[in-house]
Amino acid sequence: xxxxxxxxxxxxxxxxxxxxxxxxxxxxxxxxxxxxxxxxxxxxxxxxxxxxxxxxxxxxxxxxxxxxxxxxxxxxxxxxxxxxxxxxxxxxxxxxxxxxxxxxxxxxxxxxxxxxxxxxxxxxxxxxx
Amino acid sequence: xxxxxxxxxxxxxxxxxxxxxxxxxxxxxxxxxxxxxxxxxxxxxxxxxxxxxxxxxxxxxxxxxxxxxxxxxxxxxxxxxxxxxxxxxxxxxxxxxxxxxxxxxxxxxxxxxxxxxxxxxxxxxxxxx
Numbered sequence: 001x002x003x004x005x006x007x008x009x010x011x012x013x014x015x016x017x018x019x020x021x022x023x024x025x026x027x028x029x030x031x032x033x034x035x036x037x038x039x040x041x042x043x044x045x046x047x048x049x050x051x052x053x054x055x056x057x058x059x060x061x062x063x064x065x066x067x068x069x070x071x072x073x074x075x076x077x078x079x080x081x082x083x084x085x086x087x088x089x090x091x092x093x094x095x096x097x098x099x100x101x102x103x104x105x106x107x108x109x110x111x112x113x114x115x116x117x118x119x120x121x122x123x124x125x126x127x128x129x
Numbered sequence: 130x131x132x133x134x135x136x137x138x139x140x141x142x143x144x145x146x147x148x149x150x151x152x153x154x155x156x157x158x159x160x161x162x163x164x165x166x167x168x169x170x171x172x173x174x175x176x177x178x179x180x181x182x183x184x185x186x187x188x189x190x191x192x193x194x195x196x197x198x199x200x201x202x203x204x205x206x207x208x209x210x211x212x213x214x215x216x217x218x219x220x221x222x223x224x225x226x227x228x229x230x231x232x233x234x235x236x237x238x239x240x241x242x243x244x245x246x247x248x249x250x251x252x253x254x255x256x257x258x
Contacts, residue, residue, distance in 0.1 A: 015242035018167060020188030023249070024242045031241065032161040038147060059149030076251025097244050104237045111233060112160065113144035113153045115226050120152070122205025 030075055031101050035060050035068040040077065040094065040102040041109060047081075047093035077101060159204055160230050164189050164197040169206065169223065169231040170238060176210075176222035206230060 015024040030036050035057060042048065042056040054065050069092060072078040077098035083089040094102055144153040159165050164186060171177065171185040183194050198221060201207040206227035212218040223231055 015245045017238050017242060018171070018185060018187055022245075024238075024245050027245065027248050028166070028238065028241045029163060032166060032237075034158060037157070037161060042147070056147060058147055074252055074255040075248045076255075097247055100240055101237070101244075104233065104240060108161075108230070108233045108237070109146050109153075109157065111229060112157045113146060115230075116144045116151075116153050116156065118226055119156050119204045123203055126203040126205075 027075060030071050031077065031105070033068065035064055036072060037105050037109075039065065039068055039072065039092075040098060041106045043078065043092060043094045044099070044102045044106055047091045049089060049091055053092060072098070156204060159200050160206065160234070162197065164193055165201060166234050166238075168194065168197055168201065168221075169227060170235045172207065172221060172223045173228070173231045173235055176220045178218060178220055182221060201227070 016022050017024045017028055019025070031040060038057045038060075039053060042053055048056065050065070050069075053069075054060060054062065057065065060068075069078055069080070073080050076095055079093050079095050079098075081091045081093070083091060145151050146153045146157055148154070160169060167186045167189070168182060171182055177185065179194070179198075182198075183189060183191065186194065189197075198207055198209070202209050205224055208222050208224050208227075210220050210222070212220060
């Protein structure tokens with residue numbers, strides 16, 4: 001929070017994503033980012049190595065996936081484990097809070113995938129105006 | 130979908146957000162964008178005029194809110210109504226599919242707002258490594 005309280009920020013709220021200075025907004029952006037969202041939901045099925053995750057999240061670059069996973073690991077949503085093996089293996093998995101978020105995101109994906117037809121219809125109607 | 134099917138795209142799936150060419154991915158991005166998400170959830174409490182919505186979504190510029198609402202309206206998630214009044218009033222509200230998405234997003238916001246403390250802890254631990 002900024003040191004100068006703003007008139008439109010309710011000081012009684014502990015976390016309010018509607019307030020521009022609340023850190024919850026930034027956290028929310030990490031988990032709903034283009035690649036963050038897909039990586040979290042991909043890990044719902046179990047731990048994955050970097051390259052397997054990259055194949056699942058079709059279209060992501062190595063660098064963007066790496067940056068995304070680092071930010072999710074820093075926020076405590078993803079666990080990165082180095083396995084003793086030759087060659088060494090790195091596996092990614094969800095933490096408990098990561099799983100909680102991923103479950104909700106998976107529900108959102110299901111909903112939106114089911115709405116593709118109606119969205120296409122709405123777009124055609126809008127564009128024809 | 131592109132006309133040239135790609136080997137890694139499962140043609141039996143109607144909509145798959147994990148596939149880079151599926152339009153569901155773009156729709157998902159519109160509803161989880163920084164401002165799209167907040168605008169949808171703000172409208173859960175009822176219809177709002179542009180300026181009221183802008184005050185609620187703290188920090189959004191007039192232009193970004195306008196672009197965001199236009200894209201949500203085109204996708205059929207938000208309804209824009211011009212009311213006969215002097216001066217004319219424009220009100221925004223959720224459609225049924227917008228409401229369905231907004232309910233899930235509100236659940237995600239609640240979850241993430243409750244995780245702010247644990248995320249802060251995880252960050253401190255990560256940064257101290």
